[in-house]
Amino acid sequence: MCELTVYLLEDGREEKVMEDVAAITPEGERLVLVDLLGQQKVVEARIKELKLLEHKVYLTR
Numbered sequence: 001m002c003e004l005t006v007y008l009l010e011d012g013r014e015e016k017v018m019e020d021v022a023a024i025t026p027e028g029e030r031l032v033l034v035d036l037l038g039q040q041k042v043v044e045a046r047i048k049e050l051k052l053l054e055h056k057v058y059l060t061r
Contacts, residue, residue, distance in 0.1 A: 006033055006057045017043060
């Protein structure tokens with residue numbers, strides 16, 4: 001499986017936002033994260049870095 005774990009970078013720290021993310025959809029200044037079960041989380045952030053081999057996405061505000 002190719003699910004992602006999404007982290008928010010703030011003040012030099014990584015905060016886990018959501019695991020098993022299957023889709024990320026931009027909506028203006030926000031991102032809609034959707035996991036394998038269809039649960040959604042809306043985050044006011046932008047993508048800073050993708051590490052696909054590690055299955056990680058880093059966000060920043």
